[in-house]
Amino acid sequence: MTKMVIYMQKAGSEESCIKKFVRWLIDRTGAGDFTKTIIPRHALHPMYSLGGLASLMFFLLAFTGIIQLMFYVPAFGEENIAYESVRHFTESVPYGFVVRGIHSYAATLMILLSMLHFLRVYFTGAYAKPRELTYIVGIVAGLLSIASAFLGYSLRMDHISVEAIRIGQSLILQLPGGNWLYSLIFGSGAFDEVIPRFLAFHIGVAALLGIILLLHFYMIHTHHISPPYDDSEPEPAIPFYPNFLFTELAVAVVVIGALVTFSAAFPPELGFKFVFGKELPVGQPEWYLMAMYALIKTGIDPVLAGLVIPSIGLLIFVIMPWVDPLYSRHPMNRRIATTYGLIFVGEYLMFFLYGQLTPGEQIPLINALLLAIAIALVMGYVGFRLTSKPVPPKRTQKQRSDDAPSYAVKVLLKNVWWIAGLLLVSALVLGGLGVLNHLSENYYDAAMLFGSSIIMMGWSLFVAKIGLVDAKYLS
Structure with a gap:
């Protein structure tokens, strides 16, 4: 009995040390304001997550782009070396199809999510004072996203990329000072000069986009989330840390797993190889x-x-x-x-x-x-x-419902740890099967299983978060 008491005291002191370390880390990183932030109820709507998801796509693009740089050859030569390097990475490098698939789909999602985020901000008037500059910086980030994506897919040097490059060349030549701009962007116009220049521009624009995004985040933090568009008073809902932060983390894990699974199920396509003198279909942008x-x-x-x-x-x-x-x-x-x-x-x-x-x-x-x-x-x-x-403004503060939680919420709270455990076991089983397929060099099935495992891991984290920090808000 005495040993048990001593063990529990040690456990308590160990937990206290962990909490002290977390507090020390938060204090030294200056993240105290984030931990004290309360997320308003209207900001929990999925439409308010579009910007965050677009930012997640940017980080995935940076990570997968660095990996692809290790294998990409920025040269044309006589037989389109750049295209062959992309095909080799996709078809011959283990999980190259997954990395390139995540890069391709994340680029599409980043632009789509950015567009939807912009429409949400625009139609709800979230650019109202003092957020005008935040709105404009967001527009600049969206334009840089499109520019970076254009430069990126032009590096494939398939028939679609070449068509895009040629349209860009014709547009630049017709601008005032077009010859000077042309030589700056395309050099002599030969693909052996265009490809390395586009690669440099692609990386440079992506880096600039990262800086603009940091500025955008800083301005959002300074001016806070815009209040409800119906002019009602914001209603505090949950703390940013740990509730909202862990929710975002769980969603990010699920999205990453979904991208891995989707890239394995639908590997990214590569257009026809461009070679001078070879007739090819017209490329669509x-x-x-x-x-x-x-x-x-x-x-x-x-x-x-x-x-x-x-x-x-x-x-x-x-x-x-x-x-x-x-x-x-x-x-x-x-x-x-x-x-x-x-x-x-x-x-x-x-x-x-x-x-x-x-x-x-x-x-x-x-x-x-x-x-x-x-x-x-x-x-x-x-x-x-x-x-x-x-529509008349709603000046009165919304009142939280005092109704008892729904039956589904009660069932979830009662069995939260069983559900989280089951999801975790499923994730481990799928991950184990993925390892077996990897050892058998069955990379497509392994990627599917790894992606599914990551999805289950994300859901397990989400459910565990409900049991740990959300239970008092739901009950």
Whole structure:
């Protein structure tokens, strides 16, 4: 009995030492403000996680990009060495298809999530004072993401990449001072000069994007999360640490596992190898450039279609914090901003679909013009109707419900450790099977199993977090 008491005292002191170490670490890293932050209830909506997920994609891109740099050969030669190095990495290097798949899918997701994050910020008026500059810095980060993605997929040197490079060359040559810009970006224009330059630009733009993201995070931390768009008072919900932080960590683990699994199930494609004199199908650009490509295919001046019109459309978004009267942040109370946003989204989707459905074909200018006018009228009418009945502000603070937790929550809390344990065991079993397949050099099945194991590990962490720190908020 005495030994048991001594053991428990040691355990207690050990736990105390751990807590002291955590407090010391938080204090020395200056993270005390983060640990004291309370996340408001409206910020727990999934739409508020889009920016964080886009940032996760950036870190995955940096990690997988460094690995690919070890195998990539930035040269063309006589037989397209760069393309062969990408194919070798994908097909011959163990798990190369997973690394390249994560890189490819993460790039697509980063741009998609950034676009959705921007639309959430824009339509909810989250750019209101004092967050105007945070909004603009976010737009700059989005543009850098697209630029970095364009430079990255051009390095594959397949028929799609070469088509993108040639369109870029023609656009640059038609700009004022185009010859000087051309020599700076493309050198002589030979692929043996273009490839290493694009690789350097790709890395440089990605590094600049990382700096801009850090600035964006700092500004968000300084000005805090924007209040609810319906003008109600923010309702404190859960602490940032440990509740919200562990939730984000668990979600990140699940997303990484899903990307590994998806990359194994659907390895990234590689277009046709470009060789001079060989006839190849016309390459279509990546989806995020398809609308601009469709506009170029109408036959109007490429600079006007590829740079001027998109720049004007973007500039209106940039100045909107100063154009929008913002007596209310509710989208139904902001006719100018809401209507313009709906028209822009409608035009973007229309040109995207038009370009997607007409590979290698010209788009008649009159057809595109009529469709653009029709979309503008329809979306403008929708915006007008949505903003015809202003929504009154909600000044009273929302009251938390005192109702008892639901049956599902009760079952979860009662069996939380059984569920977490079962998920953990499943993760270990799947990981063990993955190791066996790896030893048999069955890398595709091993990657599928490893990805599934990571997903289960993430869910186990999430459920364990509920039992450890969320139980009092749910009960």
